[in-house]
Amino acid sequence: MSQTVGELSPRAREIVDAARALLESEGEDALTMRRLADRLGMRAPSLYKHFPDKETLEAAIIAEGFEESAERFEAAVAADRRRPLRALAAAYRTFALEHPHLYRLMTEQPLRRDLLPPGVEERAAAPLVAAAGSVNRARAVWAFAHGMTILELNDRFPRAADLEKAWREGIRMFERLRS
Amino acid sequence: MSQTVGELSPRAREIVDAARALLESEGEDALTMRRLADRLGMRAPSLYKHFPDKETLEAAIIAEGFEESAERFEAAVAADRRRPLRALAAAYRTFALEHPHLYRLMTEQPLRRDLLPPGVEERAAAPLVAAAGSVNRARAVWAFAHGMTILELNDRFPRAADLEKAWREGIRMFERLRS
DNA sequence: GTCTATAGTGGGATAGAC
DNA sequence: GTCTATCCCACTATAGAC
Numbered sequence: 001m002s003q004t005v006g007e008l009s010p011r012a013r014e015i016v017d018a019a020r021a022l023l024e025s026e027g028e029d030a031l032t033m034r035r036l037a038d039r040l041g042m043r044a045p046s047l048y049k050h051f052p053d054k055e056t057l058e059a060a061i062i063a064e065g066f067e068e069s070a071e072r073f074e075a076a077v078a079a080d081r082r083r084p085l086r087a088l089a090a091a092y093r094t095f096a097l098e099h100p101h102l103y104r105l106m107t108e109q110p111l112r113r114d115l116l117p118p119g120v121e122e123r124a125a126a127p128l129v130a131a132a133g134s135v136n137r138a139r140a141v142w143a144f145a146h147g148m149t150i151l152e153l154n155d156r157f158p159r160a161a162d163l164e165k166a167w168r169e170g171i172r173m174f175e176r177l178r179s
Numbered sequence: 180m181s182q183t184v185g186e187l188s189p190r191a192r193e194i195v196d197a198a199r200a201l202l203e204s205e206g207e208d209a210l211t212m213r214r215l216a217d218r219l220g221m222r223a224p225s226l227y228k229h230f231p232d233k234e235t236l237e238a239a240i241i242a243e244g245f246e247e248s249a250e251r252f253e254a255a256v257a258a259d260r261r262r263p264l265r266a267l268a269a270a271y272r273t274f275a276l277e278h279p280h281l282y283r284l285m286t287e288q289p290l291r292r293d294l295l296p297p298g299v300e301e302r303a304a305a306p307l308v309a310a311a312g313s314v315n316r317a318r319a320v321w322a323f324a325h326g327m328t329i330l331e332l333n334d335r336f337p338r339a340a341d342l343e344k345a346w347r348e349g350i351r352m353f354e355r356l357r358s
Numbered sequence: 359g360t361c362t363a364t365a366g367t368g369g370g371a372t373a374g375a376c
Numbered sequence: 377g378t379c380t381a382t383c384c385c386a387c388t389a390t391a392g393a394c
Contacts, residue, residue, distance in 0.1 A: 011377080033370065045372075046378050054370070108287070110334040136341065140323065140349035147326030148319075155289040162315065170319035173352040190359080211387065225360050227389070 008060070012050045015040065016060045020102070023061060027101045031058075058105065059115035065106045066116070069095050070124040077127045084131035089145055089171050096149045104153065107146060132174070144170045187239070191229045194219065195239045199281070202240060206280045210237075237284065238294035244285045245295070248274050249303040256306045263310035268324055268350050275328045283332065286325060311353070323349045 008016065018039050023031045033054060037044040051057040069092075076091035077084045096103040113121065125138070132138035148167055151157060157166075187195065197218050202210045212233060216223040230236040248271075255270035256263045275282040292300065304317070311317035327346055330336060336345075 032368080034368085042377090043379060044370085045380085048371070049377055107330075107335070108333065134348075136344045136348050139336065139340065139342075139345040140327070140352075143326030143330055143345070143349065144319065144323040145326070146330060147322030147324070150329070151286075151322055151325060154287065156286070157318065161318065163318075165315045166318040166322070169313075169315050170322065173319075173355070176352070176355075212389085213387080221359090222361060223387095224362085224389075224391095228359055233388070 009050070012060075015047065015050055016057065016064070019057055020061045020064065023101050023105065024099060028105055055112060056115055059112050061102070062106050062111070063116050063120050065099070065102050066120040066124045070120070070126075073124065073127040077131065083175065084127070085141065085175050086171050088128055088131055089141075089167060092145045093149055093167065096153065100153050103149070107150065137174070141174050144174070188229070191239075194226065194229055195236065195243070198236055199240050199243065202280050202284065203278060207284055234291060235294055238291050240281070241285050241290070242295050242299050244278070244281050245299040245303045249299070249305075252303065252306040256310065262354065263306070264320065264354050265350050267307055267310055268320075268346060271324045272328055272346065275332065279332050282328070286329065316353070320353050323353070 015036070019031060019036050022036055022039055033044040033047055037047055047057075051060075072091045072095050073088055076087040080087040111121065125142075128142060129135060129138040132141050148163070148170070152163060157163060194215070198210060198215050201215055201218055212223040212226055216226055226236075230239075251270045251274050252267055255266040259266035290300065304321075307321060308314060308317040311320050327342070327349070331342060336342060
């Protein structure tokens with residue numbers, strides 16, 4: 001079910017793993033070629049023997065993120081076939097809150113699709129398109145989910161806000177439209 | 180109806196204006212103290228006689244953004260009392276697309292409320308809270324609108340996507356819930 | 359309120375030896 | 377595939393003279 005990201009040499013794999021760990025623990029600003037090299041016990045210039053530039057390395061992390069979130073979404077729908085939108089929303093939020101920095105890297109910038117293995121984005125999107133019933137409705141649901149998520153990550157809701165309730169308000173609506 | 184941001188000296192006003200112009204024309208990365216000083220025909224260190232740090236200067240720009248968007252939202256609701264949510268959504272998107280870099284500055288990071296004149300955020304939010312009927316519903320609508328907006332700005336929808344349609348799908352739902 | 363000078367910190371990336 | 381040395385870039389901010 002799981003699938004490896006492209007064809008990476010063993011050393012390149014280690015570098016991606018370390019890069020992701022650094023990103024997830026300290027955020028995007030901490031992901032520099034120097035700090036990454038430090039973690040790997042090597043010098044920054046050596047990294048360029050494995051990746052042509054930083055963007056390509058980031059794309060490898062992003063591809064992993066898409067593959068893992070796709071698995072989550074597929075499992076969520078499989079586990080609750082009665083209310084796929086609700087299940088997807090919960091899985092979406094959970095993934096983002098568990099991997100906030102990865103989620104930001106995946107969503108807060110234009111996607112370099114040319115640097116990704118083909119199909120990874122589509123696979124992650126497929127369960128939602130199926131559950132929403134149309135592409136436009138899927139876009140609206142995605143926008144709602146991303147908005148809730150990124151505003152929460154950016155600390156834009158009041159501390160006392162009942163976000164579960166706001167999520168439920170939104171999902172309930174989208175569910176009604178289906179019937 | 181319009182209101183000035185805090186009490187700024189004339190020179191400080193000029194600096195904020197230039198900073199905003201620089202931000203809007205070239206984006207957040209271009210808004211550096213050096214480039215700002217260049218535009219004003221002065222040296223970067225001189226800016227610190229007017230603002231204690233960059234964050235405070237940015238907060239002045241953000242406050243302006245809130246005031247201007249509040250005016251837009253109030254006018255939109257006044258112009259279409261039958262469908263306030265639809266009017267607000269259109270005004271929201273228009274403001275963001277007209278001022279993409281300002282919109283990013285206003286939404287993509289935690290808000291330094293301690294650096295803003297009191298009430299500016301609330302005033303901008305008020306029309307939506309009134310139109311949505313409840314705070315939680317307002318949060319859901321905001322999340323949808325912000326999601327649509329920022330995903331568009333981040334170029335995450337396919338070129339061919341009919342975003343008008345996706346917006347309509349979302350708004351239609353939220354309108355139905357009211358009745 | 360402006361300047362010069364500068365501190366201090368960091369970044370991505372390349373050349374060329376081994 | 378790793379290294380050293382280095383380039384060139386950028387930033388926020390402060391001290392102190394005028």
